[in-house]
Every structure is written in structure tokens, then in C-alpha cells.
Amino acid sequence: MIELSGLTKRYGRIMAVDNLNLKVEEGEVFGFIGPNGAGKTTTIRMMGGLIAPTSGSVVINGIDMLKDPEQGKQDIGFIPDRPYLYGKLTGMEFLRFTADLYGMNNNGFFDKAESILRTFSLWDWAGELIDSYSHGMRQRLIMSAALIHDPKVLIVDEPMVGLDPRAIRLVKDMIKRLAREGMTVFVSTHTLEVAQDICHRVGVIHKGKVIATGTTKDLVEQARVDREDLEAVFLRLTEEAS
Structure with missing residues (x-):
């Protein structure tokens, strides 16, 4: 592999x-x-x-x-040691942006995004700007984005x-x-x-x-x-x- x-x-x-x-x-x-x-x-x-x-x-x-x-x-799902996030996007918007980079279509995106954000305890923050996230939340969002395309x-x-x-x-x-x-x-x-x-x-x-x-x-x-x-x-x- x-x-x-x-x-x-x-x-x-x-x-x-x-x-x-x-x-x-x-x-x-x-x-x-x-x-x-x-x-x-x-x-x-x-x-x-x-x-x-x-x-x-x-x-x-x-x-x-x-x-x-x-x-x-x-x-590949890739999680670097110093990830960059767009602070003016919400968590959900960042996942949508990442999914678009991988050519994912809209079918099933929302359910997948909700599931993965819930897994990382970020669902309640999905609509908040990343600028408001703590360091640990940003790290978990990067992990969510790395897994969004399976x-x-x-x-x-x-x-x-x-x-x-x-x-x-x-x-x-x-x-x-x-x-x-x-x-x-x-x-x-x-x-x-x-x-x-x-x-x-x-x-x-x-x-x-x-x-x-x-x-x-x-x-x-x-x-x-x-x-x-x-x-x-x-x-x-x-x-x-x-």
C-alpha cells in the first residue's frame, strides 16, 4: 500500500x-x-x-x-505538522472546500460531514468561523478534512x-x-x-x-x-x- x-x-x-x-x-x-x-x-x-x-x-x-x-x-488523507486553515470560513465551509478539491459531488456530502464533525466533537461549531476555534479544535478539523474523501x-x-x-x-x-x-x-x-x-x-x-x-x-x-x-x-x- x-x-x-x-x-x-x-x-x-x-x-x-x-x-x-x-x-x-x-x-x-x-x-x-x-x-x-x-x-x-x-x-x-x-x-x-x-x-x-x-x-x-x-x-x-x-x-x-x-x-x-x-x-x-x-x-491520501494528509495531516501536516503545521496545517493552514482559512480562518474566515466556518468549519463546514472548510470541509466543503476540501471536498471540492478532491472532486467530491454533493451527494452524501452533508451526511458525511455531519458524521465526521460529530466524531471529532465539532458539530456544535460547524457554523462558526475557524478564527474562533481553539488550537485543539483546529487540529481536529484538519483531521476531519483529511478523512472527508474516504x-x-x-x-x-x-x-x-x-x-x-x-x-x-x-x-x-x-x-x-x-x-x-x-x-x-x-x-x-x-x-x-x-x-x-x-x-x-x-x-x-x-x-x-x-x-x-x-x-x-x-x-x-x-x-x-x-x-x-x-x-x-x-x-x-x-x-x-x-
Whole structure:
């Protein structure tokens, strides 16, 4: 469902992502963790078609994102780390705007929008300007917009930033449900307990290179730590790779 082959991004002398190879299957939640500056967001942006790789490829649902980015983006729900919202639109207008970008027709839009806004506890605010939304509400609206067109793949960069504990639980439960229904989810996060809770497999990136992938149990064995604790695994693996 997601296949990254030799994915590389260079900025002058700086190698942001170095020959990254990953495959994520249908219905899998894959966590992507690493220190600041490791290459997580650069990888995410290449996957979403926002920047072009220096070399290598991103294939989403069988579509090469470099050769056919428009078609590839139809299958993706993308949640960036710093989303931009049009403050003078209402929440419902923003969903309509997003749906139009994906070429959705009016049939069923309102029911879909109502359902998803209710899921994210935003229905009572659907007619209010986004300028009046709190940070957490804006984050939940971006998630709503990413799912409005029923994507096959959800790509998320730091999904829990600014969310309160109730909203974090809601998002975690939603991601698990979407995966059970067959959606592939790629999550970049600094919140290691979230990755441990929701991800089937985890990849650790450090200085642009993936240094380990596997289940939490696999990574525990690779890192030679004595408990299934992703934080201990992360610290050991990144220290050894430094």
C-alpha cells in the first residue's frame, strides 16, 4: 500500500533523508519515530507529494507519486505538522472546500460531514468561523478534512499536538478503527507511548537513515533492553547510532 524505495532528499550538502526503504501493508498502522532533525517531516512531505525527492520513489496504492501526483493524492488523507486553515470560513465551509478539491459531488456530502464533525466533537461549531476555534479544535478539523474523501492511506505528522487527553483518546481509537476497516496509516510522532499503543510496527530514523524497523518486541530484542518500553528502545538505538 505504501512503498518507499531508495528515497533520498538532499539540500545542498545536507542529507535530510538517505536511501530510505520501507513497505507498509494495507490495514497497518506504522509509526515513524526519531530525534528532532532526523528526517521525519521531510519523509512525510515527500510521501504527501509536497516536495520532490532528490532520488528514489514513493508509491501509494500502486501509484508513483512523482509520475502521477494528482491521482496519488486522491488516495491520501494528509495531516501536516503545521496545517493552514482559512480562518474566515466556518468549519463546514472548510470541509466543503476540501471536498471540492478532491472532486467530491454533493451527494452524501452533508451526511458525511455531519458524521465526521460529530466524531471529532465539532458539530456544535460547524457554523462558526475557524478564527474562533481553539488550537485543539483546529487540529481536529484538519483531521476531519483529511478523512472527508474516504482515503485509502492516512499520513499524519504529529497528530496529538495541542490535543487534550480526551481528544488524544478519540484520535487513538479512530486510528485503530480505520486500520481495522482496511485503511493504511503512517504516523510520525514524538509521543512514544502513543506509537507503542496504536502501531503494529515502528521505524526508527536517525540522521536521515532508518536504523531499525519492527514490532515493539522486535525492537526490544534489537536494542537489547529488558522490557517492552519504546522509550528505552528509542534511547538505546539512537545513542548507538550517534
